[in-house]
Amino acid sequence: MRRKPHLRNHIAVLPCDGAGKEVVPEAIKVLSAAGAELEFQDYDVNADQYLRSGQPIPAAVWSDLQKADAILFGAVGDPRVDDAAYLAGVLLRLRFELDLYVNLRPAKLYDDRLSPLRREDRRKIDLLIVRENTEGLYVGMGGRFKKGTEQEVAVQEDLNTYLGVTRILDYAFQAAKGEVVMVDKANAMTYAGALWQQQWKAVAKKHPKIKTRHLYVDAAAMQLVRDPTQFEVIVTGNLFGDILSDLTAELIGGMGIAPSGNINPESKRGLFEPVHGTAPDIAGRGVVNPIGAILSASMMVRHLGHNEMANAIEGAVESAIRAGECTRDLGGSLSTHEVGDAVAKRLKD
Numbered sequence: 074m075r076r077k078p079h080l081r082n083h084i085a086v087l088p089c090d091g092a093g094k095e096v097v098p099e100a101i102k103v104l105s106a107a108g109a110e111l112e113f114q115d116y117d118v119n120a121d122q123y124l125r126s127g128q129p130i131p132a133a134v135w136s137d138l139q140k141a142d143a144i145l146f147g148a149v150g151d152p153r154v155d156d157a158a159y160l161a162g163v164l165l166r167l168r169f170e171l172d173l174y175v176n177l178r179p180a181k182l183y184d185d186r187l188s189p190l191r192r193e194d195r196r197k198i199d200l201l202i203v204r205e206n207t208e209g210l211y212v213g214m215g216g217r218f219k220k221g222t223e224q225e226v227a228v229q230e231d232l233n234t235y236l237g238v239t240r241i242l243d244y245a246f247q248a249a250k251g252e253v254v255m256v257d258k259a260n261a262m263t264y265a266g267a268l269w270q271q272q273w274k275a276v277a278k279k280h281p282k283i284k285t286r287h288l289y290v291d292a293a294a295m296q297l298v299r300d301p302t303q304f305e306v307i308v309t310g311n312l313f314g315d316i317l318s319d320l321t322a323e324l325i326g327g328m329g330i331a332p333s334g335n336i337n338p339e340s341k342r343g344l345f346e347p348v349h350g351t352a353p354d355i356a357g358r359g360v361v362n363p364i365g366a367i368l369s370a371s372m373m374v375r376h377l378g379h380n381e382m383a384n385a386i387e388g389a390v391e392s393a394i395r396a397g398e399c400t401r402d403l404g405g406s407l408s409t410h411e412v413g414d415a416v417a418k419r420l421k422d
Contacts, residue, residue, distance in 0.1 A: 081110045081111060081112055082111050082112070082142040082143065082377050083111075083112045083114065083140070083141050083142050084111050084112065084113050084114070084141065084142065084143050084144070084145055084373070085114055085116060085137060085138050085141035085143070085144045085145070086101070086113050086114060086115045086116065086144075086145050087115075087116055087118045087138075087144060087145070087146045087147060088115070088119070088147035089118055089119050089120075089146065089147045089148055089149045089163065089351075090119050090120050090147070090148060090149055090150055090151045090351045091147075091148055091150065091151065091350075091351025091352055091353050091356035091357075092147070092148055092349060092350070092351050092352040092355070092356045092361040093146070093147020093148035093149070093347075093351060094119075094147060094356075095356065095357070095359070095361045095363070095409050096147060096347060096361055096362075096363040096365070096366035096367075096409065097145060097146075097147045097366055098413075099363035099366060099367060099409060099410065099412065099413030099416075100145065100363065100366040100367045100369065100370040100413075101113060101145070101370070102413045102414075102417050103367050103370060103386060103389070103413060103416050103417050103420065104370050104374065104386075105417075106416075106417035106418075106420040106421050107374075107382050107385055107386050107389075107420045108382065108420075109374060109379070109382060113145075114137070114141075116134050116137065116138070117131075117134070118130055118131075118134060118163060119149075119151075120150075120151030120153060120154050120159070123154060123159050123162075124153065124154065128162075129158070129159050129161075129162025129163045129166065130162060130163060130166065130167075138167070138171075139171070142341075142377060143342075143343045143344070143345065143373050143376065143377060144167065144343070144344040144345070145345055145346075145369070145370060145373060146164075146167075146344050146345065146346035146369075147346065147347075147366070148346070148347070148349065148350050148351040148352070149163045149164050149351065150350060150351040150353075151351065151353075152353050161213065165211065165213075167335075167344055168206055168207060168335055168344070169207050169212075171337065171340075171342050171344070172207060172337050172340065172342075173206055173207070173335035173336055173337050173342060173343065173344055174205065174206050174207045174208075174237065174240060174241060174337060175203060175204075175205075175206060175241065175244050175334075175335070175336045175337070175338065176203070176204035176205070176206035176311075176314060176318075176333060176334070176335050177201060177202075177203060177204075177333060177334040177335075177336065177372065178201070178202040178204060178314070178318035178321065178322075178331070178332075178333050178348070179199075179200070179201050179202075179332065179372075180198060180199075180200050180201075180202070180301070180318070180321035180322060180324060180325050180331070181198065181199045181200075181325060182197075182198040182199070182324070182325045182326070183325070183326070183330075183390065183391040183394045183395065184326075184391075184394050184395050186404060187325060187326030187327075187330070187394070187403060187404075188324055188325060188326065189323065189324070190298075190301070190324060197302040198301045198302055198324060198325060199302075199305075200301060200304040200305055200306070200307065200321065201248060201305070201306050201307070202306075202307045202308075202309070202314055202317055202318045202321060203241065203244060203245040203248060203306060203307065203308040203309075203314075204241075204308075204309060204310070204311060204313075204314025204315065204318060205237060205238070205241040205309070205310050205311050205314065206241075206311060206314075206335055207237065207311075208232050208233055208234060208237040208238075208310070208311060209231055209232060209233065209310045209311030209312050210229055210230070210231050210232075210311060210312050211311045211312070212230070212232045214229075214230035214232055215227070215228040215229040215230045216228055231262065231265055231312075233265040233268050233269065233310070235268065235272070238268055238269055238272045239272045239275075239276065241308060242255070242272055242273060242276040242308060243276055244308075244338060245306050245308035246276060246277070246279070246280040246283055248306055249283050249305055249306040250305065251283070251284060251305050252283065252284035252285065252286060252304075252305050252306070253277075253280075253283055253284075253285055253286075253305075253306045253307075253308055254285075254286045254287070254288055254293070254304060254305075254306070254307045254308070255269070255273045255285070255286075255287050255288075255307075255308050255309065256287075256288050256289070256290050256293045256307055256308070256309035256313055256317065257269045257270070257287075257289065257290065257309065257310065257313070258289055258290050258291075258313070259289070260289060265310075269310070270287075273285075273287065290309070290313045290316075290317070293307065293309075293313075293317060294316075294317065294320060297317065297320055297321060297324065298320075298324075301321065301324050318331075318333075318348070319348070322348065326402075326403055327362075327402055327403075328348055328349040328350075328365070329347075329349050329361070329362030329364060329365055329400065329402050329403070330362060330364045330365055330368070330403065331347065331348045331349070331365050331368075332345070332346075332347060332348070332365050332366075332367075332368035332369035332371070332372055333345070333346055333347070333348050333369060333372075334369065334372045334373070334376060336376060341376075343373065343376045345369040345370065345372050345373040345376070346366075346369055347365030347366040347368075347369050348365060349361075349362070349365055359408040359409050359410065360400060360401060360408065360409065361400070361409050362399070362400040362402050362403065362409070362412070363400075363409050363412050363413050364390055364394070364399070364400075364403075364412065364416075367386065367390055367413070367416055368386075368387065368390060370386065371383045371386040371387050371390075374386070385420060386416070386420065388419075389416045389417075389419035389420050390416055392419050393412065393415045393416050393419065396415075398411075398412065398415040399412055399415075400412055
């Protein structure tokens with residue numbers, strides 16, 4: 074049924090490249106079917122624009138993005154652009170300069186048939202990875218010495234700050250109801266690990282009602298494969314969060330179904346995106362799975378305070394998946410557009 078209208082928010086829409094151009098319109102279609110009264114503004118941020126101007130994000134667009142209530146993002150990257158500055162100038166700039174220090178990667182299994190695990194309890198997979206999003210190896214500190222020679226030395230710095238580590242741990246405890254598992258590699262990364270361990274213990278003391286557990290990242294990966302239902306909230310750094318969240322995505326049906334949110338809890342800014350990337354091998358053929366983008370849109374409206382709407386969208390997605398109304402990667406036969414229609418129809422009925 075149609076939902077009660079909500080206050081209007083301004084949403085900046087950046088489909089960007091490849092599969093992003095196909096899935097973002099389906100997410101907007103579903104939001105409209107759910108009764109979302111949102112103001113959508115599309116922006117010309119993509120490889121075509123970059124090849125014309127040399128600017129990943131034009132100055133006028135950047136000014137608007139800073140004012141938006143949220144950003145609905147597709148995917149960035151194009152085979153024509155062999156330049157790391159493009160990716161860094163779009164997605165990493167948005168994450169770093171808007172200080173979207175929390176990356177949220179939920180993993181919920183909507184139907185048994187989607188998981189590669191062969192366990193009776195796999196339907197109970199429902200966990201959240203809270204990934205530090207503005208530090209670690211992704212800041213780009215380092216360099217290459219004697220580049221192109223047999224004596225070349227490459228250095229990549231792993232940046233961890235007291236503020237960055239503390240605030241992501243704080244958020245994880247706020248997100249948890251029962252237990253938080255902190256993941257690091259302190260036995261090998263002794264300096265960064267010592268800071269994480271120190272602040273983990275300090276923050277945990279402020280949340281005595283929440284159970285805590287620590288795992289090294291290799292052990293965490295093994296435990297996720299053995300029994301992902303044991304986890305509620307996992308908190309970790311940028312690199313390990315990137316890797317583990319892709320693993321959890323595969324446990325629930327693959328990258329096509331995985332949503333994500335990049336948020337700043339204090340400023341309330343947020344960027345929401347599917348994690349499947351531009352998928353150049355299948356983009357433009359109408360077979361890309363839009364579920365990741367639709368669930369990212371659900372995360373966006375929840376972030377904006379519309380919990381009932383977010384629940385309705387998630388329920389419609391689950392209903393469509395269980396009915397087999399999905400793309401080929403989930404065992405169905407529908408096109409990208411038809412999956413969007415199937416989810417939207419459930420919200421209109």
